[in-house]
Amino acid sequence: MQPFRSRVAPHPYLFIFHSFVAGLVQKIDQRLPVANEYLLLSGGARDGVLDLNPADLGNYAKGADFDLDFTLLVPALKLHDRNQPVTLDMRHSPPCHSWLSLRLCDNAVLSRWSVCCEEEQGQEQDEEQEEAGEHAPSPGSPQSLDGCYFAPSLVTDWFWGVVREAVEELRRSPQRGIPTAERLERNGPLTTIVLQAGSSRVLYDLLPVVSFRGWPAVAQGWLTANHFWDGKITEEEAISGFYLLPCCSPGGGRADREWRLAFSRSEVQLKKCIPFPMVQAFQAAKSILAPVLARPRSGLSLYHLRTLLFWACDRLPSAYLSCADPDTPARLMLGLLDDLATCNMLEHLSDGQALFVARKLACVRSDPLEHLRAAQQAGQLKKELLANANGHGSPGHHSNGIISPSEDKLAQRLQQLVTENPGKSISVFLNPDDVTRPHFRIDDKFY
Numbered sequence: 001m002q003p004f005r006s007r008v009a010p011h012p013y014l015f016i017f018h019s020f021v022a023g024l025v026q027k028i029d030q031r032l033p034v035a036n037e038y039l040l041l042s043g044g045a046r047d048g049v050l051d052l053n054p055a056d057l058g059n060y061a062k063g064a065d066f067d068l069d070f071t072l073l074v075p076a077l078k079l080h081d082r083n084q085p086v087t088l089d090m091r092h093s094p095p096c097h098s099w100l101s102l103r104l105c106d107n108a109v110l111s112r113w114s115v116c117c118e119e120e121q122g123q124e125q126d127e128e129q130e131e132a133g134e135h136a137p138s139p140g141s142p143q144s145l146d147g148c149y150f151a152p153s154l155v156t157d158w159f160w161g162v163v164r165e166a167v168e169e170l171r172r173s174p175q176r177g178i179p180t181a182e183r184l185e186r187n188g189p190l191t192t193i194v195l196q197a198g199s200s201r202v203l204y205d206l207l208p209v210v211s212f213r214g215w216p217a218v219a220q221g222w223l224t225a226n227h228f229w230d231g232k233i234t235e236e237e238a239i240s241g242f243y244l245l246p247c248c249s250p251g252g253g254r255a256d257r258e259w260r261l262a263f264s265r266s267e268v269q270l271k272k273c274i275p276f277p278m279v280q281a282f283q284a285a286k287s288i289l290a291p292v293l294a295r296p297r298s299g300l301s302l303y304h305l306r307t308l309l310f311w312a313c314d315r316l317p318s319a320y321l322s323c324a325d326p327d328t329p330a331r332l333m334l335g336l337l338d339d340l341a342t343c344n345m346l347e348h349l350s351d352g353q354a355l356f357v358a359r360k361l362a363c364v365r366s367d368p369l370e371h372l373r374a375a376q377q378a379g380q381l382k383k384e385l386l387a388n389a390n391g392h393g394s395p396g397h398h399s400n401g402i403i404s405p406s407e408d409k410l411a412q413r414l415q416q417l418v419t420e421n422p423g424k425s426i427s428v429f430l431n432p433d434d435v436t437r438p439h440f441r442i443d444d445k446f447y
Helices: 013-028 107-112 121-131 152-172 217-223 264-271 276-294 302-315 328-342 351-366 368-391 405-420
Strands: 039-042 068-079 087-089 097-101 180-187 190-197 200-213 241-245 259-262 426-431 434-442
Touching (some): 013 152, 068 152, 152 190, 276 302, 328 368, 351 368
Antiparallel strands (some): 087 097, 180 190
C-alpha cells in the first residue's frame, strides 16, 4: 500500500523543463505574471487531484502512454493584493461556481486581459439605457459590477495557443537538458503534454487558473466547525489561498462564464494530517475505483472519493482513524465505498447515469476483496512490463540529451529543497529575459 505521493515532482529535471517552458510562454505572450506561483500536484487530472468534469480529461494509460504524471496549475491572473477589489459574481451559478468580473481591476489588468473578457448581453442593454438617459444602477448595487467578465473558455483557448507556440519553438530550437515533447493535446480546459525526460515519459496536465490569497466569504462557515487537523496545522496554513478553475457546473452550466472554486492549496496541507490507516484505505479504494470509473466515464470521478476522505476524517473519532488494529484500513475502505454510493455523490447525474454508476458501485461493494486483488495484480503487471521495457532498451525509454553541469547542479539543489521541506509551498519566480536562472521561494523565504 503506497501512502499519498508528495505534490512536488520527485524527478529533478522536471523543474528545469517547468522553468524553461514557463519562461518561453512568458516571452511569447507577456500576460502571465512574471513573479508567478505555480502549484505542482503529483498525479494527473485523471488521478482525481482536481474537480474537473471527467468527460473532458482524455484517455491516457500509465505504462502505455506515460510513466509519471503531474498537474500544474498556472495562474493566468494572480489576485493576491488585499487592496485589489475582486468581484466573484455568484448570482447566476450553482454552489461552488462563480462568474468573475474584472470591472474593478486597474486599467493595466483590463488592457492586458481584454482579449479574454466579454460583456454580458444585459450589460450592453444597460449601457443603451444609460445613453438614453434612463435610470442607471447605483455604484453600490450588484448590477454596477456587471460586465467585463473573465471568460474561462477564452482563457483556455488563449493558453492552449501560447503553450503550443512555445512547444513548437522548443522543437525548432531544442535545448540541452530540456526534455522533448512527444505529445501535445487539448483535453477540454487542459493542455496535456507528454515529455521524454531522461528514461521516463512524463505527462503534464497544464491548467490556467485564477489565484487568490485568503479564503472566500462563501466558505467562511467551514472555518467555524471542528476539524481533524485542529492543533496539527495552523488555520493560516489551512486557508492560505484558493483558485478558480475554468470548469462550469454539470448539466447546462455556462462554459463562457462559470469558474469552479478549488482549494488545492489547502488540500495539500490537510493531507499531511490524515492518519495512516485512512491513507491506506483511500489508496485501496482508489485502486479499485480507478478502472471502474474510467470506462466509460460518468460524472463521478476520483476527486469525489478524495472529498469523502476529508469528510470522513472530520466526522469519525480520531482514535478510530488511528487505531493500530490491522483490520482498520479495511473497515475504513468499506466505509469510503459506502459513502460514495450514499452521500449525495450521484445527485448531479442524470437518472440513467446515476443508475449505471450505482450498479457499478454495488458490484464493487458485493466483493471488494476480489476487486482489490484484481487491482493489485494489474498494478504488478504494469510494473513488470515497465521494468522489462527499460531493461531491454525500449525505443520509448531511451536517455535523451546531456545534462550540463549547471543544469545538474540546479536539479540537485531543487531535489534538496524538496527533500528538506516536505509539504511546504515551493514557488518558482522567473525572469522572462533569462529563463535559465529561476529563483525559488519556500513559504516566505527566497533561495
